[in-house]
Amino acid sequence: MSQTNEWARLGYSIKEASALTKNTIILESISPGMDMGTAADSLTNTLKSFKLDANEALDGVINKINVIGNFGSLSNTGIADILNSSSEAMSKANNTLEETITLSAAASQATTDTSLIGDILNALAENIQEKSLLIRDLTQSPSAPDGISLFTDADNDTFRSTYQILYDISSVWNDMDTGNREQLISSLADGESGEILSSIITNFNTARNSMDLMAGSAGSAMQSMGEVYDSLDYKLNRLSETGMGIAGNLFGGSEMQNVVDGINSVGNAVEWITDKLGLLGTIGAGAGLFARIKNAGRAQC
Numbered sequence: 001m002s003q004t005n006e007w008a009r010l011g012y013s014i015k016e017a018s019a020l021t022k023n024t025i026i027l028e029s030i031s032p033g034m035d036m037g038t039a040a041d042s043l044t045n046t047l048k049s050f051k052l053d054a055n056e057a058l059d060g061v062i063n064k065i066n067v068i069g070n071f072g073s074l075s076n077t078g079i080a081d082i083l084n085s086s087s088e089a090m091s092k093a094n095n096t097l098e099e100t101i102t103l104s105a106a107a108s109q110a111t112t113d114t115s116l117i118g119d120i121l122n123a124l125a126e127n128i129q130e131k132s133l134l135i136r137d138l139t140q141s142p143s144a145p146d147g148i149s150l151f152t153d154a155d156n157d158t159f160r161s162t163y164q165i166l167y168d169i170s171s172v173w174n175d176m177d178t179g180n181r182e183q184l185i186s187s188l189a190d191g192e193s194g195e196i197l198s199s200i201i202t203n204f205n206t207a208r209n210s211m212d213l214m215a216g217s218a219g220s221a222m223q224s225m226g227e228v229y230d231s232l233d234y235k236l237n238r239l240s241e242t243g244m245g246i247a248g249n250l251f252g253g254s255e256m257q258n259v260v261d262g263i264n265s266v267g268n269a270v271e272w273i274t275d276k277l278g279l280l281g282t283i284g285a286g287a288g289l290f291a292r293i294k295n296a297g298r299a300q301c
Contacts, residue, residue, distance in 0.1 A: 003040060010044065016054035023057040030066055030224040031076035042080035049087035050097045058221060061097065066224055067217035068101055068210055073108035085118035086125075090162065093125035098214050099163035102207040109206055110199035111192070120193045125162050127188045132159070138184045139168075141175035148172060163207070170204035 003024055007017035020043070028039040043057060052060050065083075069076035082104045083097075090100040100121065107117045128135065128150075136147035148168040152158045159165075173181065189197040200207070 003036065006040065012054055020054055020057055023062060026058070026221055026225055027062050027065070027076070027080070029228050030062075030221060031069070031080065033075070034077040034080060038077070038080060038084070042084045045087050046083050046097060049091040051091075052097070059218060063217040063220045064098060064101060064214045067213050067220040068105055070220070070224070071213060072105045072206075072210065073112055074105060074114070078108075078112065078114045079104060081114040082118045082121070085115070086121040089122045089125040093129065093162050094159055095125070095161040095163055098211060099161055101214065102210040103163055103166070103200060105210040106200040106203055106207040107196050109203045110196045116192065116196070120189060120196050121162075123189060123193065124166075124197070128162055128165055129159050131187055134187055135165070135169075135184065138180040138187075139172055139176060140180075141172045141177075143175045144168075144172045166200060167204060167207070170201045173201055 002021075004014075004017045004021045007020045008014060012020060024036065024040045024043055027043060028034050028036050031039065043061060046052070046061050047054070047057060065076050065079045068074065069079055074082075079101060083100065086100065086104075087097075090103075095103075103121060103124075104117055107120060111117065132150045136150060139147040148165065148171075150156075150160055150165055152160050169184070176184075185194045185198055188194075
């Protein structure tokens with residue numbers, strides 16, 4: 001089943017499914033080490049979990065992943081893996097996509113193990129809400145006599161996001177009693193996860209900086225796609241996908257770029273070329289053909 005059909009099966013219109021397929025290809029193409037299945041799964045879970053429309057896939061998701069992947073400790077693939085495993089829990093804990101990515105970036109200051117980061121985000125989303133009264137008591141300090149606020153309303157019906165709560169904990173951290181800090185960490189996470197939580201709190205500037213980066217992320221993915229389009233590997237992949245099997249060592253670097261551009265511009269001739277060239281024994285007969293193709297890439301200049 002094609003990727004477009006897969007998106008349609010999830011309830012998207014044909015137009016939306018077609019656009020989502022294109023965006024899946026973009027995410028996969030600008031993310032070294034990511035395959036199409038991972039790109040599709042991550043995009044699916046992210047859109048569904050954070051209740052984002054199909055038309056928000058590029059600007060609302062992929063650009064944000066890419067700008068943090070370009071400047072942070074995590075790659076696009078790492079961020080996508082974390083989102084794939086934690087989006088549902090983080091959304092239920094009232095976090096936005098941006099808040100989830102920023103906490104991932106903050107956690108990466110202590111570890112780049114994406115499975116571990118996903119696990120701690122899932123645990124925090126649950127533990128913070130379950131231990132809200134304890135958190136309030138442990139965060140009491142001269143700057144916050146009643147402890148930090150965990151709710152958005154006076155009736156204590158709606159929790160603030162995990163990000164917002166950790167942000168406030170980081171703001172009073174230096175004023176808190178050492179024993180209270182230790183108890184807070186051990187109550188919300190343990191072992192290596194506790195070390196990562198401490199790093200998130202004490203390095204919260206990383207999270208805030210990530211927010212700033214995402215605020216200016218428009219166009220990030222397409223800029224990276226421009227670099228992909230210009231790469232020789234991408235052009236060779238296009239040939240491979242159409243069935244062309246030209247040995248890369250027949251030409252030098254810059255000459256190969258021109259050859260590939262020329263062949264890609266007349267892609268309908270690929271099967272015919274392959275049939276005519278056959279094995280290397282016929283390469284002499286094909287030399288003139290290659291020359292014409294190469295010149296075809298230059299003729300319009």
